[in-house]
Amino acid sequence: MLRKVLIANRGEIAVRVIRACRELGIEAVAVHSEADANALHVRLADRAVCIGPAPSAESYLNVPAIIAAAEISGADSIHPGYGFLSENAEFADICGQCGLSFIGPTPSNMKQWGEKVPARALARSLGIPLLPGTKVLSGPDHAVREAEKIGYPVILKASAGGGGRGMKIVRDSATLHRVFPQAQAEAVAGFKNGDLYLERFVEEPRHIEFQIIADGDGDARVLGERECSIQRRHQKLLEEAPSVAVTQEMRADVGATIKRAMKESGYTSAGTLEFLLDERGHLYFMEMNTRIQVEHPVTEEVTGVDLVVEQIRIAGGEGLSIPADREIPTRGHSIECRINAEDPETFAPWPGLITEFHPPGGAGVRVDGGVYGGWRVPSHYDSLLLKLITHGASRPEAIAKMERALRETLIGGIRTNVPLHLEIIRNEDFRSGRLSTKFLERLRGSRAA
Amino acid sequence: MEIDIKQIRELMKAMKQLGVNELELEGNEQRIFMRRGQGVPMGPTTVVQTGPASVMPPAAPTPAVAITPAAVPKTEAKDDPKATFITSPFVGTFYTAPSPDSAPFVSVGDTIAVGSVLCIVEAMKLMNEIESEISGKILEILVENGKAVEYGDNLFKVTKS
Numbered sequence: 001m002l003r004k005v006l007i008a009n010r011g012e013i014a015v016r017v018i019r020a021c022r023e024l025g026i027e028a029v030a031v032h033s034e035a036d037a038n039a040l041h042v043r044l045a046d047r048a049v050c051i052g053p054a055p056s057a058e059s060y061l062n063v064p065a066i067i068a069a070a071e072i073s074g075a076d077s078i079h080p081g082y083g084f085l086s087e088n089a090e091f092a093d094i095c096g097q098c099g100l101s102f103i104g105p106t107p108s109n110m111k112q113w114g115e116k117v118p119a120r121a122l123a124r125s126l127g128i129p130l131l132p133g134t135k136v137l138s139g140p141d142h143a144v145r146e147a148e149k150i151g152y153p154v155i156l157k158a159s160a161g162g163g164g165r166g167m168k169i170v171r172d173s174a175t176l177h178r179v180f181p182q183a184q185a186e187a188v189a190g191f192k193n194g195d196l197y198l199e200r201f202v203e204e205p206r207h208i209e210f211q212i213i214a215d216g217d218g219d220a221r222v223l224g225e226r227e228c229s230i231q232r233r234h235q236k237l238l239e240e241a242p243s244v245a246v247t248q249e250m251r252a253d254v255g256a257t258i259k260r261a262m263k264e265s266g267y268t269s270a271g272t273l274e275f276l277l278d279e280r281g282h283l284y285f286m287e288m289n290t291r292i293q294v295e296h297p298v299t300e301e302v303t304g305v306d307l308v309v310e311q312i313r314i315a316g317g318e319g320l321s322i323p324a325d326r327e328i329p330t331r332g333h334s335i336e337c338r339i340n341a342e343d344p345e346t347f348a349p350w351p352g353l354i355t356e357f358h359p360p361g362g363a364g365v366r367v368d369g370g371v372y373g374g375w376r377v378p379s380h381y382d383s384l385l386l387k388l389i390t391h392g393a394s395r396p397e398a399i400a401k402m403e404r405a406l407r408e409t410l411i412g413g414i415r416t417n418v419p420l421h422l423e424i425i426r427n428e429d430f431r432s433g434r435l436s437t438k439f440l441e442r443l444r445g446s447r448a449a
Numbered sequence: 450m451e452i453d454i455k456q457i458r459e460l461m462k463a464m465k466q467l468g469v470n471e472l473e474l475e476g477n478e479q480r481i482f483m484r485r486g487q488g489v490p491m492g493p494t495t496v497v498q499t500g501p502a503s504v505m506p507p508a509a510p511t512p513a514v515a516i517t518p519a520a521v522p523k524t525e526a527k528d529d530p531k532a533t534f535i536t537s538p539f540v541g542t543f544y545t546a547p548s549p550d551s552a553p554f555v556s557v558g559d560t561i562a563v564g565s566v567l568c569i570v571e572a573m574k575l576m577n578e579i580e581s582e583i584s585g586k587i588l589e590i591l592v593e594n595g596k597a598v599e600y601g602d603n604l605f606k607v608t609k610s
Binding site for chain 1: 475600
């Protein structure tokens with residue numbers, strides 16, 4: 001088992017990993033920028049090392065500083081969290097070379113599954129259903145030829161892109177010819193890689209993703225799906241498990257295919273396969289995230305599996321603690337709301353001093369947070385403050401708990417998106433399970449303001 | 450910037466009375482952080498003029514590295530207004546000399562120029578030579594040879610010339 005984990009991250013996920021370490025009796029080392037000197041993860045860790053000034057490039061993305069921090073603190077492993085260096089194959093490789101266990105997939109897993117075009121090819125070869133789409137396009141003429149085969153509307157995407165960036169929806173050939181060079185330039189600017197590909201565009205999809213966890217030694221489990229259709233500019237806002245639109249048959253069918261694929265490709269640790277679900281109930285693979293995800297708690301709530309603990313166990317050579325030969329049944333329903341420091345109307349980020357903080361509680365309410373009253377939210381990082389997660393025996397119960405919990409939540413001194421979440425949770429379409437990635441757009445559109 | 454010794458003394462008394470181990474006060478642009486006990490010297494930077502006090506509950510024992518307050522990289526020393534600190538730009542192990550058998554790069558009282566090599570901070574077998582960005586004189590060497598340093602840790606107290 002690992003002895004001392006350095007968490008190469010900040011905020012709520014750093015706190016999350018520290019908690020798992022504590023429960024396993026493992027020491028936790030926090031790293032932080034100067035802006036995070038008094039952050040919650042620093043206060044909770046057994047040891048904290050300042051690795052740089054506020055800008056992420058000089059701190060949380062500063063590989064030499066992080067490795068040096070592991071060296072001086074005596075850590076034997078690194079958990080990268082999500083974002084930052086979590087899907088950086090070179091970093092995972094460097095950790096290995098420096099004798100540090102990287103708590104996550106292997107560099108090879110990341111290279112295979114991390115870039116969308118090779119991942120699609122790999123998924124296809126393993127029998128995972130895909131949206132009709134192309135490999136890397138050689139130019140606008142090639143793009144138009146392919147688009148006419150697939151059928152409009154299509155979406156032009158950067159192979160190295162993510163988080164909703166570098167994507168353009170195109171409805172006809174003239175437009176495609178025109179935007180192709182623009183899209184290429186944006187891809188180079190954003191991701192240092194101008195490779196583009198095309199896919200069929202589904203107008204009203206649901207975003208469905210499957211959680212997997214594997215020990216890298218032949219044991220891979222699929223822990224059900226999450227629905228993450230409520231997004232703003234491709235950033236998820238609210239997630240739930242299971243999805244009302246996925247039947248037991250679909251779940252078993254795709255689940256078996258994914259499980260086989262993970263075993264065959266030698267995947268290790270946690271990962272998520274993202275799909276679109278179209279109006280006809282077909283699932284299409286989009287991409288794989290080779291890391292633990294923000295919304296992992298909803299899966300934990302319905303399966304009883306602690307994913308971060310399993311990751312740490314796997315990295316320490318212990319294997320999964322989930323009993324073998326047993327498909328994990330899911331119990332009840334879970335919802336997560338991402339509470340961000342932002343204006344609920346304009347989405348403008350709102351850093352500043354949290355003057356009062358009172359998180360909700362009670363049965364079925366879980367708070368995964370990285371803040372406390374008196375802490376100044378810095379302006380240099382993403383706006384996620386905490387995740388509010390509820391679990392109930394049914395979806396209506398999980399919703400009722402979430403509404404109650406949101407109403408109890410007090411975060412003073414800054415603006416947060418709690419009012420927006422209340423609006424979503426009270427919305428009739430949401431309550432009826434009528435979701436798609438257009439949900440938030442519709443919600444905003446129908447408002448008086 | 451004024452340091453109100455009386456206010457600091459009152460705070461120290463209050464902390465002792467209430468059994469508070471850590472105290473942090475924040476005003477508009479200034480903040481004070483005080484920690485009691487465990488042999489760690491108090492490190493007030495500047496006094497808060499206004500602002501609500503947020504008293505932390507007694508901290509759980511943290512034997513290792515103390516939480517670094519969000520300090521400005523170069524702080525003014527109380528006793529010499531021209532004194533300043535040279536801080537570590539790297540995480541690693543601090544060495545005063547180029548090798549175990551050599552003389553140290555600098556000693557207390559030495560004059561330094563821009564570009565003078567002051568020490569080495571080593572990480573992953575890479576010896577990073579730290580060069581001075583100022584000219585002046587070494588007043589104090591604040592870290593023991595062979596000890597670990599973090600980004601921003603004070604290495605040398607110097608006066609600028």
